[in-house]
Amino acid sequence: MDGIINVYKEKGYTSHDVVAKMRGILRMKKIGHTGTLDPEAEGVLPVCLGKGTRLCDMLTDKTKSYRAVLLLGKETDTQDTTGAVLAENPEAAASVTEEQVRQAILSFLGIYMQVPPMYSALKVNGKKLYELARAGKEIERQARPVEILDIQIEKIDLPRVTFHVSCSKGTYIRTLCYDIGRKLGCGGCMESLLRTRVDRFCLEDSLTLSQIEALRDEGRVEEHVLPVDSVFLDYPKFCMKRGEGDKLVHNGNPFRADETIFTVESGVCAGAEACAGTESCSEEEACKGNDSCLTVRVYDSEDQFIGLYQYEEEKQRYRPQKIFLGGK
Structure with missing residues (x-):
């Protein structure tokens, strides 16, 4: 098979885990993913098959959309709730108003300079940042321009805020949550993340690994593999x-x-x-x-x-x- 299949990455799996599982399910080696999702994140992960693996770098560059839950009043070393707590300020989180939250979130629309988190796969001098972080080392990172194309606030139930965001490649939603918390003066981290879209691949059309396995047994997987040229x-x-x-x-x-x-x-x-x-x-x-x-x-x-x-x-x-x- 040559093309792209829209996989729903479930919690607990890394993107590499998904590729390994897909190789077993489809009994083929030439499979690649189109950009990492944190193990606790879930949602759309286009997976390229056969000659479609030449698309991996091109799809990594595409616009992505997410549904995120921001937890105010807490900062962690990973910028999400899986990390070690560095600071807690529930009083400050309780004192912010819904209007302040709205203004802070919407102020990130457009291009802003974002410092990549230490717990990320970015490499510095040949070492991945998360490897250095796990060794207890923190190094200075240069801020990079990222673009927030759209933010829609779904629900404010303080200290939690649910919002939808579309952004350019290289944007860390964990860091966006951290930056919003800093702007509000109470700190913040990401509680959950669901990727809803990568370019034309959307959540509604995604398939879990178990669904793909069932389709394989029925001989129907190819019905869900988009041809390579469909991206263009x-x-x-x-x-x-x-x-x-x-x-x-x-x-x-x-x-x-x-x-x-x-x-x-x-x-x-x-x-x-x-x-x-x-x-x-x-x-x-x-x-x-x-x-x-x-x-x-x-x-x-x-x-x-x-x-x-x-x-x-x-x-x-x-x-x-x-x-x-x-x-x-």
């Missing part, structure tokens, strides 16, 4: 013509922006000249530097997905960006 449907689709077109892409070579060797099945041609005046790009200027126009998905003449190609304006050609299917 926003990009224009190019189909190569038999002969020169097929030969070039089967060998992973660039091809010129010449519609004698390909046809545009959907979307628009990526070159600025080709796009000018079309519905998608009414002005020539709109195309320059626009990734959604400059990147195309390429298929051979038999409609097999080859991969992503990017337009090089100077050379007026398309070069391979990521290949998923080679020659025959």
